[in-house]
Amino acid sequence: MHMKIPKEFRWKPTGRTLGEGGQAQVQEVEDSSGEYGGKYALKVLAKGKLIQAMEARYPDEKFSFKKRCTRNFSKKYLRKIEDLKKWLIKRI
Secondary structure, three states, X not given: OOOOOOOOOOEEEEEEEEEEOOOEEEXXXXXXXXXXXXXXXXXXXXXXXXXXXXXXXXXXXXXXXXXXOOHHHHHHHHHHHHHHHHHHHXXX
């Protein structure tokens, strides 16, 4: 079973599957933009399984997170993630 990643998505599969289960598959990917070098793991949910997976794991969280996840909230945490990445790269 090979799950598809949309063509316009920046992460391109290498063709290697790292693992899979009933609702998802983990694929090895690379950044097509070239911003991030190396290979990464991307969990791809089976078509139509996102809601089922969210409800099974996070029944109370699905709507509360969506309400908190505003544009400003997202920008703030993306900045923190980028800062953490830079910090980690300096230590490699």
